[in-house]
Amino acid sequence: MELNTIRPAVGSVKSKTRVGRGAGSGKGGTSTRGHKGAKSRSGYSRKIGFEGGQMPLQRRLPKFGFKNPNRVEYKAVNLDLIESLAAEKGLEKVGLEELRAAGYISRKQVVKILANGTLSRALTVEANAFSKAAEKAIVDAGGSISKI
Secondary structure, three states, rough: HHHHHHOOOOOOOOOOOOOOOHHHHOOOOOOOOOOHHHOOOOOOOOOOOOOOOOHHHHHHHOOOOOOOOOOEEEEEHHHHHHHHHHHHOOOEEOOOHHHHOOOOOOOOEEEEEEEOOOOOOOEEEEEEOHHHHHHHHHHHOOEEEOOO
């Protein structure tokens, strides 16, 4: 055996079908694409999920989820932030005005006090909502809460 005598096995290599080369070839005219329609045209490329014009599966299935139009989104403020603000400014009452002045909340934000951190002094805390643990921590420190 020599390199110039190597050939592929008989029947393993097929010659490429030459389409569109006349009626005598048997593959002329429509060039094996059938008659008319998008798939017979040049430049055709099927879009992912396309089902021939019928409503595709991903649009037929029901939609999931629900967006509650009445949802209230709270800005979370933790006790450690209130503690540091009161110590820094020497405050006895921390409310929305004090938080706005310090730049922690914007004008339209609704505030909920959460219990991350501890209070070492008695403070009056004013907010729109309180978590139960935050409420307990403020009262246990000798302070009071007021909901707006």
